[in-house]
Amino acid sequence: MSEVRVRFAPSPTGYLHIGGARTALYNWLHARHTGGQFLLRIEDTDRERHNEAAVEAIKDGMNWLGLDWDGEVVFQSERLERYREVAGQLEEAGVAYRTDKGAAEKGEALAFRVEVQKAAIEFEDQVLGKVTFQDEVIEDFILMRSNGWPTYSFACVIDDHDMAISDVIRGLDHVSNTPRQIMIYRALGWDVPRFAHIPMITNSEGRKYSKRDGAVAVGDYADRGYLSDAFVNYMALLGWSPGTDEEIMSREQLVAKFTLDRVRKTASQFDTEKFEWMNGRYIADLPPARLTDMVIPFVEKAGLDPLKHGREWLEKLVALMTERIRTLAKFPELTRYYFTDEYETNKKAAKILRKDGAAEALQKSLEALEPVEDWTIEALEPPVKKLSEEMDVGLGKICQPIRAAVSGTNVTPGLFDVLELLGREETLKRIRRALD
Numbered sequence: 001m002s003e004v005r006v007r008f009a010p011s012p013t014g015y016l017h018i019g020g021a022r023t024a025l026y027n028w029l030h031a032r033h034t035g036g037q038f039l040l041r042i043e044d045t046d047r048e049r050h051n052e053a054a055v056e057a058i059k060d061g062m063n064w065l066g067l068d069w070d071g072e073v074v075f076q077s078e079r080l081e082r083y084r085e086v087a088g089q090l091e092e093a094g095v096a097y098r099t100d101k102g103a104a105e106k107g108e109a110l111a112f113r114v115e116v117q118k119a120a121i122e123f124e125d126q127v128l129g130k131v132t133f134q135d136e137v138i139e140d141f142i143l144m145r146s147n148g149w150p151t152y153s154f155a156c157v158i159d160d161h162d163m164a165i166s167d168v169i170r171g172l173d174h175v176s177n178t179p180r181q182i183m184i185y186r187a188l189g190w191d192v193p194r195f196a197h198i199p200m201i202t203n204s205e206g207r208k209y210s211k212r213d214g215a216v217a218v219g220d221y222a223d224r225g226y227l228s229d230a231f232v233n234y235m236a237l238l239g240w241s242p243g244t245d246e247e248i249m250s251r252e253q254l255v256a257k258f259t260l261d262r263v264r265k266t267a268s269q270f271d272t273e274k275f276e277w278m279n280g281r282y283i284a285d286l287p288p289a290r291l292t293d294m295v296i297p298f299v300e301k302a303g304l305d306p307l308k309h310g311r312e313w314l315e316k317l318v319a320l321m322t323e324r325i326r327t328l329a330k331f332p333e334l335t336r337y338y339f340t341d342e343y344e345t346n347k348k349a350a351k352i353l354r355k356d357g358a359a360e361a362l363q364k365s366l367e368a369l370e371p372v373e374d375w376t377i378e379a380l381e382p383p384v385k386k387l388s389e390e391m392d393v394g395l396g397k398i399c400q401p402i403r404a405a406v407s408g409t410n411v412t413p414g415l416f417d418v419l420e421l422l423g424r425e426e427t428l429k430r431i432r433r434a435l436d
Contacts, residue, residue, distance in 0.1 A: 004036025005166045008062075008069070009156070011043045012054040015217035016061030018209065018270070019171060019201055022235045026198060027169045028067045029236065029258035039163055040069040043156070044077045045149050061218035064228050066251065074163065076155050083150040086158050086188070087143055095187045096143055110144035112154075112183065121179040126167070126196035126260040133179040141180055153177050157184045160193055169196040169260070196260050198239060199267045209270050225298055225328025226275075230282040234275045239268040248281055280326035292318045295331045302332035304339040309423075317421055320413045337407045338421060341430065349404035353434060357393070358401040364391065365402050366431045375424040377416040384416075405434035 008024040010016065016024075031038035040062070042055055062069070087110050090096040098108040121133045143154040150158075156177075160168060175197045185192045201209045209216065221231055233249055241264070242249065242257045249257075283291065292315050299306035306314055317338055318331075325331050337343045345353075352358060368383040384402075388395045399415045406427055412418050419427050 003164075003166065004031060004034040005039065005164050006031050006036065006169055007039040007041050007160070007163060007165055008067075009041040009043050009159075009170075010058050011046060011049070012051055012058060013046065013049040014051065014054050014057075015219060016058045017216045018218065018221075018235065021061065021065060021218050021231075022201065022238060023169065023171055023198060024062060024067050025065065025232060025235055026196075026240070026258075026260075026263070029254055030167065030169060030260060031070075032255045033258045036166070037070045038067070039071060039074065039165075041074040041159060041163070042076065043152070044075055045152070045155055047077075047149065057217075057219060064218065064222050065232055066228055074159065076150075076159065079155075079159070080149070082162070083144070083155055083158055084148075087150070087154070090143065090184075090187060093187070099140075100146070107146040107148075109142050109146045111140045112143050112180070112187075114138050114140050114183065121182055123178065123182060123192070123195055125175075126169075126194055127199075127263045128172075128175070128197055128265055131175065131178070138179060138183075143184075153180050154184065157181050157188075157190075161185070161188075161190045165193050167194045167196060167260075169198065172197045172199045196263070198263060199265060201238060202267045202269050204269060204271075206267070206269070223329075225330065226279050227282045227328075230275075230279040233282075234278050238270065239264050247278070276326040280323075283325060283328070284322055286322075288315055288319050288322070291322065295328055298328050299332045299335075299339070302336070304332060304336065306339075308339055313421065320417055320421070324413070337409070341426070341433075343408045345404070345408040346410065348410040349408055352400050352404040352410060355401075357397065359435065361391070361393075361398050361401045362405055362431055362435055365398060366428065366435070369431075370428060372424070375420060375427075377414075377420050380416045380419050401434075402431065406430040 006027040008020075008027050010020050010024075028038050030036070042058070044055075059073075087096065090112070091098070091110060094113075096110050096112050099111045100108050121138075123131055125131050141153070142151050144150055159165075178195055178197075182192055203209050218231075222228070229251070232251060232254070233247075236249070236254050236258070237247065240258065241262050242253075243262060246253075286294070292311070295318060296306045296314075317335060321331060321335060325334060332339075364387055365384065368387045369380070372379050372383060384398055385395060388398045391398070400410070403412055403415050403418070404410060406422060407418060422430075
């Protein structure tokens with residue numbers, strides 16, 4: 001086992017969820033850090049729950065994450081003869097026997113005979129440390145079901161042996177399978193791989209993270225405008241530490257520093273706010289042209305025309321919003337009023353427009369802005385500032401009603417940036433509409 005060979009082995013019963021994605025990531029990082037091999041195996045022996053679309057969803061999720069695997073994908077459903085061959089060897093050696101116990105259909109299942117020994121089954125887990133199971137609490141268990149298909153633990157052992165897997169890195173929920181699998185390895189005279197069991201991901205209340213807590217499918221995060229690099233960065237740190245205070249780390253840095261001995265033994269809490277912050281950092285670091293390309297599909301999905309005012313205008317808007325958006329999907333939500341005059345006025349903006357003096361401020365602002373022909377920030381700012389002096393009120397008393405009138409919200413980038421991008425005709429039209 002000189003070369004490190006690891007595998008990610010999902011069951012195609014649904015989407016690639018965040019727990020599976022982190023397991024895949026840790027396997028990939030371990031392989032790339034050691035110069036080893038990262039293999040993908042689809043564990044599709046549960047034919048009743050098998051979903052062909054899920055296979056593609058898993059591959060799509062892996063590709064979005066940038067977790068490239070080595071060689072061809074292995075499908076357990078194509079290895080039935082091999083499982084039956086090994087089952088025959090164990091039965092012939094007297095280690096396994098035929099039984100109808102628990103058979104759900106006609107035919108006999110093949111069970112593994114557990115010999116009670118004085119010594120406990122122990123293994124050194126690369127994350128948990130020494131793990132001990134007393135074998136007297138383990139009863140005989142099924143290897144081959146009565147329908148002719150192998151159980152998870154049996155197929156898993158044969159696959160890992162045949163694929164020369166050196167390190168089995170998987171979720172903590174699989175640790176209870178390990179003693180049975182070690183028994184199978186020993187019965188066949190095969191080397192036992194190293195194990196590493198990763199504690200689960202929890203919500204803010206310490207329970208297993210689920211749909212009720214937010215998106216659990218990798219594809220959902222892509223659809224919501226999270227960046228792949230940010231997802232990989234956050235998931236890597238969700239249970240592992242580089243040994244420093246670093247938080248923003250590239251894939252190359254993660255590969256260089258990842259070791260299993262720095263994976264935490266305890267569960268990790270998924271913090272959506274922290275993840276959004278990190279995603280926002282990655283968005284802010286994107287070149288403006290690249291970020292513009294990335295937001296266009298989200299603007300279109302919102303039913304808006306991203307290039308209504310041209311590419312140059314859109315790039316200016318993107319540059320203006322870069323520090324304000326944490327997900328790409330938030331861009332059309334926060335910028336709708338730039339693309340259309342069909343938008344809702346929020347409660348705070350409505351309150352601003354109802355305040356005493358707001359109507360007067362808007363009327364006088366309209367009169368001050370109408371003569372402006374060169375509709376630029378430099379030309380727009382002086383008349384509004386002059387107006388605040390003439391009315392003897394703070395600049396905010398003028399700017400807030402204008403902002404609420406032209407955007408329907410109380411929070412925007414700098415007002416004059418907003419007015420410049422909206423253009424003269426649209427700005428004046430919206431102020432008049434608010435006055436009406």
